[in-house]
Amino acid sequence: MEVFGEFSDSFIPIMDGVGMVTRNYAFWLNKKYGRAYVVTVSFPGYKDSKNEPFEILRCPSFTIPKMSPYRMAIPNMKFKKIISSVPFNIIHSHSPFFTGGIALKIAREKNIPIIATFHSKYRDDFERFLPFKWLRTIAMQKLINYYNAVDHVWVPNKATINTLREYGFRGNIEVMYNGTDLTVPNNQEEYIHKGQEIMNVTDNDFVLLYIGQHRWEKNLKLMIEALRIVMNKGKQFKLILVGQGYAEKDIKQMVINYKMNKVVSMLGVIRDRDLIKALYSRANLFLFPSLYDTSPLTIREAAAFNKPTIFIKDASAAEGIEDGKNGFLTENNPENYAAKLIYIMEHPKLIKKIGRGAKEFLYRTWEQVSDKVYERYIEIIDEYNSKHR
Structure with a gap:
């Protein structure tokens, strides 16, 4: 029986995409x-839930300034002893x-293969x-050195290959797409009503949903400025923000300054996946203005519920998206973003049609992904052993 090690700086209670990828890899590989x-x-x-079927090993850590809620791992002797005792076959x-x-240190000590995903x-x-620029230059060089040091480099979509090449990486890159753990419940009407309660909206409200980290890198300033334009043109909507991040207080202040308090609700972190299903069930449209993300899980989650996403044109997250077919595309400025929103609100029948296209194009389960991951893991283990043992 193979033993798999999934190493990540972000994991529950941080509810970001990388942590969710890590959890779903571990869950399905462990199950199957x-x-x-x-x-x-x-x-x-x-404290970790005792219901998780896989083991979680946590390294002592402390807060990283300006990077809340992320933390820096500081392994002590106890942790090193525990991690060294695990008979990993691949990391x-x-x-x-x-x-x-x-992860790299353990892989080399145990003479086993290591994969690194550029997320x-x-x-x-x-x-x-x-x-300082010189610090950023050093950090970028260390980043590329890391990917040069591992045995295999994966990315979550083809567009991210270009990013890694721009950074200076010249090695082989393999695409392994992400999935989603969400499925539409049979009693969706109940979830719709539950979503309305959580959001505090009515049957007639046009609900825009954003789920993700509250960071300026996510292009949230553009999104809010665009919605201010939409509001000032007399269009009625409710924006629901779910998540956390260093920019949370500034976003709240921005909403106040723009007099958008009545149309914007910030719900904070929601870890209950059943409640997340309720939000997607009730939402009309998903917003994802980020140029920072490579392959966000939330767009696949929204697609599972036939909810299309508005993307920024040429963003990595928009790979394969055709405007008006499986999603919506707009330019990276508030005016165009607002115009696209207004157009969609004035043509509500488009949402159902394009939502179906989004599901057909974006939706895949983590179980399906894990089957491909396991197949590659075994191939990589066999290839490594034939060369190094």
């Missing part, structure tokens, strides 16, 4: 193919930083919290 471990960082006051790193370094546009993060 072997024994999976998640290796991640500790969070003060948080998959979902972060090139703290747990990623641990995010890290240069955007460096530009925000590293004040």
Whole structure:
């Protein structure tokens, strides 16, 4: 029986895409193919659920300034002893930083293969919290050195290959698409009503939904400015924001300054996946203005419920999206974004049609993804063993 190690700096209680990818890899690999471990960082006051079928090993950590809620892993002797005792056959790193370094070290000590998935546009993060260009240059070089050091590099879509090439990586890259753990419930009407209660909306409200990190890199300023234009043109809507992040307070203040309090609701973090289903069930349209993300899970979640997404044209997240067929595309400015929203609101029949197209194009389950992941894991293990043992 193979033992898989999924290493990630972000994991529950952080509800971001990378953490969800890590969890679903571990869940399905553990359920169908072997024994999976998640290796991640500790969070003060948080205890893992005993219901998780896979094992979670948490490294001591502390807060990273300007990067809340993310934390830095600081392995102590106890953690090192535990992690060294696990008989991994393959390691998959979902972060090139703290747990990623641990993953690479363990893989080399055990003489086993290591895969690293490039999930995010890290240069955007460096530009925000590293004040000097020379520091950013060093950070980028260390990033590329990491991907050069592992055995296989994966990305979640084809568009992300270009990003990694722009960063300077010249090695082989393989695409492994993401999935979703959400399915439409049989009693969806009940979920719609539940969603209305959570959102505090009526049957007639046009509901716009955003689920994700509250960070300026996500292009949320453009989204709010566009909705201000829509509001000032007399269009009625409700915007529901779900998530957390360093920009949360500033977003709240922006909403106040723009006098949008009555049309914007910030619900914070929602970890209950059943409640997330209720939100998607009730929403009319999903908003994802980010240029930062590579292959967000939330657009697949929305598609599972036949809810189309508005993307920024040429964003990595918009790979394969055709405007008016399986999603909506707009230029990266508030005026065009607002115009697209108004057009959609004035043509509501489009939403159902394009929602069906979104589901057909974007929807795939994590179980389906895990089958392909396991197949590649076994091939990689066999190839590695034939060369190194």
